[in-house]
Amino acid sequence: MARRESLFVRLAVCLGLLLPGGCGGAPTAKASAVTGDAPAVHYSFVVDSELRTLSATVCPRDLQLARLRMTVPELATRVRRPRILRATGDVPLEFEEDAVAIASMTDGACIGYDVDLGPPTEGFWITHGDAHVLAAPDVWLLAPEPRPAGTLFTASFTLPPGIRAALPWPEDPRGYRVPTSAFTMRSAGAFGQFEREMLRVGGAELDVVALGGGFGERTPLVTQWMQKSASALAQLHDGVPVPRLMALLLPYPGSEVGFGMALRGGGPTVMILVGSSVTKEALDEDWVGVHELFHLSAPRFLPGDAWLSEGLATYYTDILRARAGLMDERSAWDDLVDGFRRGSRRGTGRTLRQESIDMHATHAYQRVYWAGAALSLLADVELRKRGVEGGLDGPIRELGRCCAKSEEAWSAEEFAAFVDEKTGQAVVRPLFERYLDRAEFPDTAEVLAALGVKGAGQEMTLAADAPQAGVRSAMMAPRAGSTRP
Ligand SMILES: [Zn+2]
Incomplete structure (x- = not known):
């Protein structure tokens, strides 16, 4: 009981640290079906080989952007050199509080900005590890405004050799489709080398990503634990009521399952600290997996x-x-x-x-x-x-x-x-x-x-x-x- 109690407190404190005011952001207008003529915004991201800088190019189509806004205002200091990209030379843009104002953009022009992924911040916005960086889209995805209903948001990435992106966004011929919830609710993401396994549970895809070198010979145990946790939820719902979930597992020095959190921005995600030497007993006794998955089914x-x-x-x-x-x-x-x-x-x-x-x-x-x-x-x-x-x-x-x-x-x-x-x-x-x-x-x-x-x-x-x-x-x-x- 003591173990459970201490973990419970840590879980709650963590949630409190990271989610002041809950999931954040007011919902925007509901998206309707996207037609061929719908306005669109495409993001091209380039991450450098040290995983320290992300460069973004944002190209709207049939849409006049007024602003690009940080979804977490206190992270605005990480954004560098917002600018309109023009063949005749870039035009610098300015931050006004937590948003880049775009007053003089001409049709067809794209906007560029860079994001410093370098120094860590408090909590889990950015954490560097072995050949990966945990970098929530809240840090590097600036939200376009306005976002008329029906606008299609897509993204593609150019990553260093061997480096992959772990994001809850659905895949798309251009890379990913960016759900509008990515602009309004907290989310999780990472770039790096990592172990990844796609499980099918209760009709849903469960994308299990283990950062930081993964769990070695313990990987099958950890995978089974996620599978069992999701199956327990599927029994209640006759299946998992969302089509796709990402489980971002963060190994830490220890043998137990630590705290976790459920995030909804861009797609349902659970992020859970798992001891890198986690034992079968600890996984069998764990409640965090079922708890966090339940949140995402409600x-x-x-x-x-x-x-x-x-x-x-x-x-x-x-x-x-x-x-x-x-x-x-x-x-x-x-x-x-x-x-x-x-x-x-x-x-x-x-x-x-x-x-x-x-x-x-x-x-x-x-x-x-x-x-x-x-x-x-x-x-x-x-x-x-x-x-x-x-x-x-x-x-x-x-x-x-x-x-x-x-x-x-x-x-x-x-x-x-x-x-x-x-x-x-x-x-x-x-x-x-x-x-x-x-x-x-x-x-x-x-x-x-x-x-x-x-x-x-x-x-x-x-x-x-x-x-x-x-x-x-x-x-x-x-x-x-x-x-x-
Ligand atoms: Zn909870």
Whole structure:
């Protein structure tokens, strides 16, 4: 439990460091089908042999650009020599705060800029390693403005011999198609020599990239771990509800799985620190893989509603691991009960709503994550008691299908209304209303007793004669008749 707790804190702190205000950026207009006459913007990138400089050429077609904007303003200092490229000589452009203004561009001209990939910054924006650089597109992909609906964005790369790009973008005859979410949400990417394997899980492609020399003889174990984690998720959704995912694995000195994060910009990505001497036991016990993948199968939620996005992911991590046989039923309940115990002790006295908004300042992650997980449990059990087969599973599955890829952020209120409407039960909205503006941790004692979950740790027992023992075992049982799309 101590290991899990410490990793949990590190995970949350990391997310807090890197994603102030959540996934960032307001959604732009939805793209419609691209026609032959649609405006287009093509990026050509050249990375130097030392992986220290990236040179960009941005060429619009049938589109007058007004600006190129840094999606992360504090990274603007890395951009050098913005200019209009003309046969008669380049015309320098100026940065105005976080954007390059393009006032005098003529049709057909392209814009150039260079990005310093040299010195590392805090967090994971840029990190140099053995024959690679972890360089998030947020650092080097300037967002064109305006972006009329239907504009086609593409990119190509000229890389040094032996160097490849790892990006979540779909491939395209010109190299890559750049999804508009790459301009509005945080993302991950890397250039370098690396181990790479494309897995197929639940109808989706899982692009597993291991940086920094990879895992050597441990590679098959690491690959199996990613495959099992994604399969656990696929069981819930009858497949993985996004067509393609990138798993960017960052080896670090150690034998365990470290923290991870889920990113949506440019395509679903999980980025996870994995010990370069990771053991089979550590991989078998890991929960980070399932947790981060779950986030990407759910809609994006408003940053202030982190208690819900993290609560659902935390709850389903144990549920899905038990259903997939990655842990036994008793251990899953023990993990949940232990989490509720920790969460109930780690608050700052704020209401859950306020605790969630302030958690990056107060570090009350345990309280926020586990209060959300407790509410997920209460909702799931109540729905099942009322005869809703599969409880929360059905609505979560529908949400994955409709909205896992959407740039729109959901609110907790919208989620509650959706679940209550789909199930025909007034369960989730009243539950959230009861607890969201209270400082008390959600009361799970009565529900756990009815399920027959007694005691904790070594003393924990699951009573077969409890009133809701059938509900309890159904929650953790493999999903019957689960099929792949
Ligand atoms: Zn999470």
